[in-house]
Amino acid sequence: MRVMLTGNEAIARGAYEAGVKVAMGYPGTPSSEILENVARYKETYAEWSVNEKVAMDGVIGAAYAGRRAMVAMKQVGMNVAADSFFYAVYTGVHAAGLLIVTADDPGMFSSQNEQDNRHYARFAKMPMLEPADSQEAKDFVRVGLDISEQFDVPVILRTVMRVSHSSSPVELGERTCDDSAPTPPLKRDPHKLVCTAGWARYRRPIVEARINQLAEFSETFPYNRIEWGRRDLGIITSGVVYTYAREIFPDASFLKLGMTYPFPPRLVRSFAAGVERLIVIEELDPFLEEAVRLMGIAVEGKAIFPAIGELLPAVIEQCAAQAGLLPKEAMAARRDVGPQNLPPRSPVLCPGCPHRSTFYVLNKLKYVVAGDIGCYNLGALPPFNATDTMGAMGASVGVAHGFDKAGLPDPFVAVIGDSTFFHAGVAPLLNIVHNNGKSTVLILDNRTTAMTGHQDHPGTTTTLSGEQGQRVDIETFVRAMGIEHVRRVNAFDVKAVEKSVKEAVAFDGPSVVIMDGPCVFIELERVPPFEVDLEKCNGCSLCFRLGCPAIIRTDKLDARTGRPKAEIDPVLCVGCDMCRQVCPRRAIYAPSPVTA
């Protein structure tokens, strides 16, 4: 049966069919739907782990234990997990296949950088497969696990957003796995599985020999294929870019690589010998191009195509036409019929978002803010403009500690969400406590991993598989670290939020404020929309500083101030009450009594 699947759904299906027993990961766009779909197959244990490194160690353990395993994460997650997959290349997967899925984000739709994770394959010395569509995404899971077992090494499956979030027809197969077979006892082999320096040194030549054997394997790997066409132009490519190039150059010769590391040198050489002009079309870094050039073969790539951003069909067409690879008539004439300067639809905190009060207050207090990864990063944008730094998961807490020890004269706070706190904020908070730091950490506890689509984490009560999970109480947890000044505040009480932040910053010692309020997607007590008394409103604009999509600047001007008055969109307003609290003229009111 052929069905439309996204790349992520296809990877999940592939894991099911190939008999994966354990799947772990941490949510991150564009990878999140992989595990969510694996969890629908009850034969596979699937979990959201605390972070990518924890997930990586978990699946390595499962492979050692003889169970096929898969881990999924976004491209920057691989940085967190790197410490662990590097050792797994030395130990080998031992008793069952292990597939590492990284979903890269060319174009940086939802990432802090545009790193090209193909480099990790070469860096860690493990093989890598790159699917071009959903059928390959599914097939490569099984192929990758087979390679993993044949060569005793973890295998990377690299997708990009356009593979993960695109759909194409997939032929479904059956699960080939005896789910009733018990897990065998551990095949104990400390000289292999204990990477102490003396023993790991014996594994080092094995790692090198193995990658050479894999290069040999890739020469005849069926998903590395030549499609002969016109001999005046030969194109080496892989992944989704192959699908773009195939349409733009329907008659050219192609070397389509399904395995992009290690490289099949003889296959490349024979392809190069069969064409007059050889080009590499690849997104981001010149990864394949450099490998070809190192072989002494004349090749063009980044001299024609950019290394930055998505290499979409339009970009390939324009660059190819400029380089004389494509007649200009082949391109659609560029049109100029769209109006200029249309207002953008930038992401904003949702109506009813609990984070709004924190950033309203931080904007007002003008404190220095070390930010972190999550929806609350929108606090960096207007009207809040509150966040000063943001770089990586958990970085806020460590950066604040650095401010502290460097003697920053400004008052400052770290702002981190609940899921991000568990992911990478715990260790730097312990570091503050132990090293007598005096930073203030605001933990915005909305009881979910909101930005990536509301996944569970240790502070929530249900696991990915829908079971009841043990909930870690953040307040008890941080008190147990020895932090004396810990406050929990209702995030929808703007005054209380302001008071708690000021007190925590003034406290002589490490302090934590937990801003307690659920994400609107998790728990929403919908009350009738609020209204504005236009007689009382004088256009003071304080409510606009909440950045709420439901608060509209009208064209009715106040007679005295000449400023526009506010109105509330009854469809968008969920009645969170924050605007009523900040209105100094009590012009905003709830149609029914509110107890706040």
Place this chain on the structure above:
Amino acid sequence: MKPYNFLVTGVGGQGTVLASDILAAVGLAAGYEVRKSDVLGLAVRGGSVISHVRWGQRVYSPIIPEGRVDVMVAFEYLEGLRWLNQLKPDGTILVNCQRIFPVIVSAGEADYPNSVEIITALRNAVPRVYLVPGLQVAQELGNTRVLNIVMLGALSGLLEVAPEIWVGVIQERVPDKVADLNIQAFWRGRAVLAESALSEKTTMEVAA
């Protein structure tokens, strides 16, 4: 069978992704080779959403090449205007008659295009424009969430695929308890297409 490149655009929460999923599945059921690609924003409410759906005999890329969109189904005016340059000069636009202000507009820092600007831009882009009262039809049916199926119903009137195929796929994709309502929405959408065509007369009316 004629190949098609569809662009489905709208605002997060309008149901565009389900609509484009159904559109892709209909193509597959009708015997086309199909590719689809979504660009979604963060999981916050109110971002731009865009899907490419391609039906053809032989399709490789999930992305429609520059300027080769045959039909754009826009769930909101502004999200339609944003992508006009992607349409073929002889393309078709179906747009749901709805304005959703981005925050930058409700905050008074930017202007939403006015009716004349909208109509002029749509007319300049392609010869065939349909102003589909999708939201109004959905409201009449008692549930604004079926807007996406109303729009698909209208689109179906332009294509050769048998309506039974559409109905079958819709039945498969929507929850059982709202299946009947969605199928009603499909037929209502299909019925309003003809009267939605933007003519010289309606353009004059808007301008006046």
